[in-house]
Amino acid sequence: MWCEEAGxxxxxxxxxxxEDLMEELPQDMDILFVGAFTQAAQISYAISNMxxxxxxxxxxxxxxxxxxxxxxxxxxxxxxxxxxKVVVEGVLSDCSQHRPYGEYLSARxxxxxxxxxxxxxKYIEATLDKTATxxxxxxxxxxxxxxxxxxxxxxxxxxxxxxxxDQMQGDLRFIxxxxxxxxxxxxxxxxxxRFNECMEVxxxxxxxxxxxxxxxxxxxxxxxxxxxxxxxxxxxAILPGIESWYSMGNKSKTxxxxxxxxxxxxxxxxxxxxxxxxxxxANFVLGLDDDGEGTEPFELTKEFLDRxxxxxxxxxxxxxxxxxxxxxxxLQRDGRVLGFPFHFLNNNHAMNVKPKNYExxxxxDHLIDLTRYSFTGKKIYRRFRANNMAxxxxxxxxxxxxxxxxxxxxxxxxxxxxxETDQSMRDFFEGETEEIPSFYIDRMKRELGEFWAYLPDGAxxxxxxxxxxxxxxx
Numbered sequence: 001m002w003c004e005e006a007g008x009x010x011x012x013x014x015x016x017x018x019e020d021l022m023e024e025l026p027q028d029m030d031i032l033f034v035g036a037f038t039q040a041a042q043i044s045y046a047i048s049n050m051x052x053x054x055x056x057x058x059x060x061x062x063x064x065x066x067x068x069x070x071x072x073x074x075x076x077x078x079x080x081x082x083x084x085k086v087v088v089e090g091v092l093s094d095c096s097q098h099r100p101y102g103e104y105l106s107a108r109x110x111x112x113x114x115x116x117x118x119x120x121x122k123y124i125e126a127t128l129d130k131t132a133t134x135x136x137x138x139x140x141x142x143x144x145x146x147x148x149x150x151x152x153x154x155x156x157x158x159x160x161x162x163x164x165x166d167q168m169q170g171d172l173r174f175i176x177x178x179x180x181x182x183x184x185x186x187x188x189x190x191x192x193x194r195f196n197e198c199m200e201v202x203x204x205x206x207x208x209x210x211x212x213x214x215x216x217x218x219x220x221x222x223x224x225x226x227x228x229x230x231x232x233x234x235x236x237a238i239l240p241g242i243e244s245w246y247s248m249g250n251k252s253k254t255x256x257x258x259x260x261x262x263x264x265x266x267x268x269x270x271x272x273x274x275x276x277x278x279x280x281x282a283n284f285v286l287g288l289d290d291d292g293e294g295t296e297p298f299e300l301t302k303e304f305l306d307r308x309x310x311x312x313x314x315x316x317x318x319x320x321x322x323x324x325x326x327x328x329x330x331l332q333r334d335g336r337v338l339g340f341p342f343h344f345l346n347n348n349h350a351m352n353v354k355p356k357n358y359e360x361x362x363x364x365d366h367l368i369d370l371t372r373y374s375f376t377g378k379k380i381y382r383r384f385r386a387n388n389m390a391x392x393x394x395x396x397x398x399x400x401x402x403x404x405x406x407x408x409x410x411x412x413x414x415x416x417x418x419x420e421t422d423q424s425m426r427d428f429f430e431g432e433t434e435e436i437p438s439f440y441i442d443r444m445k446r447e448l449g450e451f452w453a454y455l456p457d458g459a460x461x462x463x464x465x466x467x468x469x470x471x472x473x474x
Contacts, residue, residue, distance in 0.1 A: 011025075034062075037062065047451065050451075063321070068323070068466070110158060114141065137185040141188055142186055143161060156325060189216070191216060199230075202233045213235045213237075238273060267308050279387070279391075281311070289357070312395075318351055319351060332464065341461075375400045380400045
């Protein structure tokens with residue numbers, strides 16, 4: 001939107017992994033902006049290289065630019081940290097090649113204002129039209145940053161700030177007027193920090209219950225009183241972060257309770273929420289140092305699933321994304337961060353932190369056992385029976401038997417097998433070599449397709465200690 005406001009012609013592509021980017025992207029651009037998570041870094045590098053060969057100036061923003069700015073500067077003319085309108089206008093004004101190292105630009109803080117749904121509607125609508133299912137979710141954001149200080153999280157060092165309530169209210173009224181049975185997905189790092197204000201925005205925008213919502217929030221905000229109000233306002237899915245049974249008790253109001261007591265308390269809390277909200281995904285981070293040794297962390301999660309049959313569990317492997325979080329400096333200083341290709345850093349296909357309390361085979365044995373337990377036919381059936389609405393029932397089944405449940409189980413089993421049979425894999429996981437195993441190279445080649453040929457030399461490698469070196473130099 002800021003480019004359009006500056007008088008430029010804009011072509012927007014939302015890449016979901018299915019589009020043919022060779023066909024979708026215009027051939028004759030003056031400047032190319034790419035927003036990417038780290039998982040998309042390699043394809044972003046390839047696209048940038050392809051367009052730079054044609055003389056296009058390229059710009060990278062988004063999470064990867066914030067996490068790995070030094071690496072990204074090798075492949076883009078500009079790399080953007082916090083990005084506001086002034087930063088974008090500066091890039092457009094200069095619009096020149098910066099090579100071999102791109103220019104890093106960042107605002108002092110997150111923007112105080114972002115273009116709303118009404119302003120972005122033509123781009124949102126075009127993206128929704130590509131959706132293969134009848135479920136179309138409109139993205140909105142009500143706040144940036146987070147008041148919690150989870151050491152592994154990119155938002156833990158970003159001050160919390162709510163967005164403009166009047167703009168949100170106008171956007172909700174616009175959605176209500178222009179969409180039939182709309183669903184809004186709140187992209188806040190932690191929705192509802194200022195709970196009453198958030199609810200008042202919704203309640204004063206349109207007749208109650210005519211827009212449905214999905215949000216990620218903390219259990220500490222989800223009292224029964226608040227959950228009842230969420231239900232009354234059309235919230236159909238909540239994604240709270242449990243993270244660990246051993247730490248981060250402030251997010252669940254469990255303080256310093258022992259692990260078992262915390263699990264039992266949270267199980268009761270989750271079941272209370274599910275009496276009002278039909279779909280709940282519980283988020284866990286596996287491999288945290290605080291989780292201790294042995295089977296207990298995993299067995300507690302199994303028992304939690306037994307106590308909460310309607311919950312869909314989402315497991316993330318501990319990952320250190322460059323400069324994202326304070327914890328990463330300590331991990332790099334201890335030599336525990338590995339140079340997995342960015343393509344696999346999606347919290348599931350690779351854990352780039354050597355576990356403190358387990359050897360790799362043991363950790364994968366526990367991971368496989370927990371994943372298998374979570375998605376057995378019996379568990380899938382119990383989850384199906386525990387939910388009383390068609391869409392949550394269907395989503396839980398599809399997610400369990402597709403790439404997210406059974407697919408990840410198959411993948412983890414294959415990695416475990418390679419750790420036993422492929423010495424190059426074990427050496428890489430142990431940090432004894434920086435050479436990327438052929439398993440990862442072959443998979444990248446296959447998944448990048450024709451973009452593999454445009455991947456610059458050295459772009460599958462990165463320095464996993466770049467943040468530490470940069471900090472020490474300062």
